Amino acid sequence: xxGITQSPRHKVTETGTPVTxxxxxxxxxxxxxxxxxxxxxxxxxxxYSYGVKDTDKGExxxxxxxxxxxxxxxxxxxxxATSSQTSVYFCAISGQTSGTSTDTQYFGPGTxxxxx
Amino acid sequence: xxxxxxxxxxxxxxxxxxxxxxxxxxxxGSQSFFWYRQYxxxxxxxxxxxxxxxxxxxxxxxxxxNKASQYVSLLIRDSQPSxxxxxxxxxxxxDMRFGAGTxxxxxx
Numbered sequence: 001x002x003g004i005t006q007s008p009r010h011k012v013t014e015t016g017t018p019v020t021x022x023x024x025x026x027x028x029x030x031x032x033x034x035x036x037x038x039x040x041x042x043x044x045x046x047x048y049s050y051g052v053k054d055t056d057k058g059e060x061x062x063x064x065x066x067x068x069x070x071x072x073x074x075x076x077x078x079x080x081a082t083s084s085q086t087s088v089y090f091c092a093i094s095g096q097t098s099g100t101s102t103d104t105q106y107f108g109p110g111t112x113x114x115x116x
Numbered sequence: 117x118x119x120x121x122x123x124x125x126x127x128x129x130x131x132x133x134x135x136x137x138x139x140x141x142x143x144x145g146s147q148s149f150f151w152y153r154q155y156x157x158x159x160x161x162x163x164x165x166x167x168x169x170x171x172x173x174x175x176x177x178x179x180x181x182n183k184a185s186q187y188v189s190l191l192i193r194d195s196q197p198s199x200x201x202x203x204x205x206x207x208x209x210x211d212m213r214f215g216a217g218t219x220x221x222x223x224x
Contacts, residue, residue, distance in 0.1 A: 033212075042120075042204065042216035043160070058211070090159055103148050103208045107159040
């Protein structure tokens with residue numbers, strides 16, 4: 001998984017509670033991404049980061065926020081979880097240690113989130 | 117119309133045959149194209165990327181790109197049961213867009 005870990009790997013929570021997922025990389029890649037994967041929809045981008053404290057929205061960002069205070073960590077927060085956010089969440093990284101961007105993305109192992 | 121379209125399958129081929137996976141995309145400005153393999157319950161793993169029109173071969177895998185037709189394909193020669201997985205096509209033009217995937221089953 002190209003030096004990418006995600007935690008937790010599985011989580012069950014209740015509607016209305018906040019949830020934070022963590023992505024940690026040891027590759028020193030510049031770019032980090034959060035996707036969700038749902039049957040019939042493929043992978044959809046939630047948010048991404050192009051550097052420390054630099055983030056932007058993806059196509060399904062409503063209800064999610066992110067933070068990146070260190071190169072190696074990218075956090076995804078569901079401010080008030082809803083059942084529609086039940087999904088598998090993948091973190092991905094891209095870019096070289098030199099800072100030159102490459103667009104090949106490498107994925108973490110995923111987090112399976114269930115919101116009851 | 118979805119930005120990246122793939123036949124959801126399942127595509128079933130016998131062991132040793134050639135599996136052909138297809139993908140069409142809508143953004144003519146797309147610059148790079150990727151194929152990922154995803155086993156059930158696992159994360160996507162990169163198989164190949166291709167930037168230029170034509171064929172690119174890597175072992176049993178060949179990616180084919182035709183930008184004029186907005187079409188990219190993946191051929192798997194000598195298919196093995198271990199190739200059974202979902203194959204995701206991804207297209208990049210400043211941001212990556214994924215197809216929903218084609219499920220491939222290789223029968224012994």
